[in-house]
Amino acid sequence: MQLKILWPGKTRNRSLKELQDLYLKKINKLESCEVIETKEARGLPERAENKILTKEAQGLEKHLKDDYIVCLFDKGKEMNSREFAYFLEEKGSNSTRPITFIAGGFLGLADEILKKAHFLLSLSKMTLSHELTRVVLLEQIYRALAIKHGRQYAK
8 A cells, every 4th residue: 555645835843743753654664655745835915815725736736646535624524543444444455546645734725636536534523733634644544554454552
């Protein structure tokens, strides 16, 4: 199984970046996973939401080929950890194409990216900062892979 994770911009919070790196290292011991940080739309006023989303979408689209695309979206499907593990197992074993997770920036994802998604996933009904979302996503991917590989992980 090949996993890719895309998001615009770098994680600025050092503590969250350290957690991201920790989980990415753990994931890569189980499956191949690559995090790609695309260009963040900077220098635009926050009220220019459409321009920001469009610019970030262009950066994300450059990394999409024949991937199975999972977009993080607040109105997406919620799963518990076992369901998510089964989801990854099913999608990973039934295809040779990478499973690509896309997390948005502080404004979320543009409609053109959401329309490309094969699956919309919600990590929580609560709103999480985009940087914290990255850590939660990586932790849940690691947890799902640990379940898949029969490893013990805290409940």
